[in-house]
Amino acid sequence: MKAVVVPRPLPVTDPGCFADAELDDPAPGPRDLLVAVEAVSVNPLDCKQRLVASRVAGRARVLGYDAAGTVRAVGAAVTLFAPGDRVYYAGDVRRDGCNSQLHLVDERIAGRMPASLDFAAAAALPLTAITAWESLFDRLRVAAPPRAQPRKSLLVVGGAGGVGSIAIQLGAKVAGLDVIATASRPASAAWCRELGAAAVVDHAGDLVAAVRGLGRRQVDHVLITNDAARHFGACAQLLAPQGGICSIIRADAPVDVSALMGKSCSVSWEFMFTRPANDTADMVEQHHLLNEVARLVDQGIVRATATDVRAPISAATLRAAHAQVEAGRSIGKIVLSGWA
Ligand SMILES: NC(=O)c1ccc[n+]([C@@H]2O[C@H](COP(=O)([O-])OP(=O)(O)OC[C@H]3O[C@@H](n4cnc5c(N)ncnc54)[C@H](OP(=O)(O)O)[C@@H]3O)[C@@H](O)[C@H]2O)c1
Incomplete structure (x- = not known):
């Protein structure tokens, strides 16, 4: 699968701070969804993580903590979703992030994507x-x-x-x-x-x-x-x-x-990774709240916050998005959509 990796911690002014890569497809654990990622959003957290990213399991780190996509396959113990479902989620900071064509997420921290939004608009929402x-x-x-x-x-x-x-x-x-x-x-x-x-x-x-x-x-x-x-x-x-x-x-x-x-x-x-990063007994609350936010969006009560959508998801576009987020003047959210 295609992915964007952080070869080593570098300032965003350095063109080498991200690299396009080919990685092995991941295999879902018992409660994982294997998601075909269609769009991702960039948060200040990504910038902080980029500056401390170290190699994990012998390879460069994949960042990204806001995704929207389609469930491709599910682990043996999954009960909340089925292949074909459209999901949106932030994920777990302990695991690889979502800047890859395929991504694993625990079903308990994923929500059903708002039916009224496209993937790009949905990807702006989950972490925030x-x-x-x-x-x-x-x-x-x-x-x-x-x-x-x-x-x-x-x-x-x-x-x-x-x-x-x-x-x-x-x-x-x-x-x-x-x-x-x-x-x-x-x-x-x-x-x-x-x-x-x-x-x-x-x-x-x-x-x-x-x-x-x-x-x-x-x-x-x-x-x-x-x-x-x-x-x-x-x-x-x-x-x-x-x-x-x-x-x-x-x-x-x-x-x-x-x-x-x-x-x-x-x-x-408030630290939004507390539940997944500590496997708290109530981590499924994030599934429920994301579903509730999707309902609020679909009923027109909460509006989408994506203000800047770019394509495709690549080392070059991610670097530009990080530069923009690091400037600290964002209004709403920046999103990257699709794979070249
Ligand atoms: N604990 C968690 O779980 C969690 C989750 C998400 C984010 N965060 C952290 O929370 C922070 C905000 O995240 P975000 O995604 O909302 O960031 P963001 O989108 O980058 O925030 C940009 C906004 O910050 C405002 N701003 C800039 N300087 C400010 C100041 N001195 N005082 C008050 N507002 C100021 C700007 O408003 P003006 O342009 O009008 O000045 C701008 O609209 C980041 O540090 C992020 O890492 C933590």
Whole structure:
């Protein structure tokens, strides 16, 4: 099969940071789906992994943690899917990624692809949907419908990015929250509003003053997707008593978590590979949530977030996509589709 590999860790400016390769077809384990990959999406995680990628089992590493494709074959213990099914999934960071024509994924972390989307649009969704869903509903314990009364609020820091683009929609359209997003440019601010944010504030300025300037004294939930060390203090200040902050990134400097004690607020972390990477007993929850997101997409409640689709999937296109993601200014998601 064709695949794109990382020969050794190199900056994206180096044309050798990816290589096109021919690899042996993989064989499914008992709970695996063998998927014919049609489209993949690039996340900041891919860029971080590229810079530390080492050889595995004597060969160069394959990255890629967002795929859409068709089930070609299934392992002996598979019950959730059959050959021919269209699936979308992020996968497991311990295993080879999806930048290959054929790919293995445990059925418990794959979902049925939204019927209303093509492969490219579907590939943009899974990693960010899992992250946003788990952040809101598992970590922050936002009340899913029936909606919480009185109406609660959510601040999404980094609203136009991949994760923010889904979190705004789940918060506003599924949980009925008053969503305030942060964005620093007219285009990213407009995108946040399109997705359902009631208000947008600039994360380059004073967040506390900006949110209070909207007439909101405090917020009930905060999701931090970017620059946690810088934004944590302001978010803690804005948080309502008994509210919660969830961060999907490490703080690269110490943050004062104990400042939240007087308000009995919670601080949580979300890492979307926790379930698959630890074989947790509830890892099938990712199958269920991806199916639920597909239903929301097919009903027109959640919209697709792919903003840039390129072809084919190759070393050259992946390098260009990594360069774009590394710039840190993405609006929505970048997708690569098809094989040359
Ligand atoms: N823990 C997990 O499971 C998990 C899952 C997914 C992603 N992540 C991590 O979470 C981060 C975000 O992922 P993503 O896919 O959403 O990234 P992304 O799509 O690359 O995010 C781009 C967005 O970040 C915003 N941004 C840039 N600098 C910012 C700042 N200083 N403060 C606030 N926002 C800023 C930009 O908005 P403007 O252009 O408007 O400034 C842009 O729209 C990455 O570090 C990623 O590795 C973690």
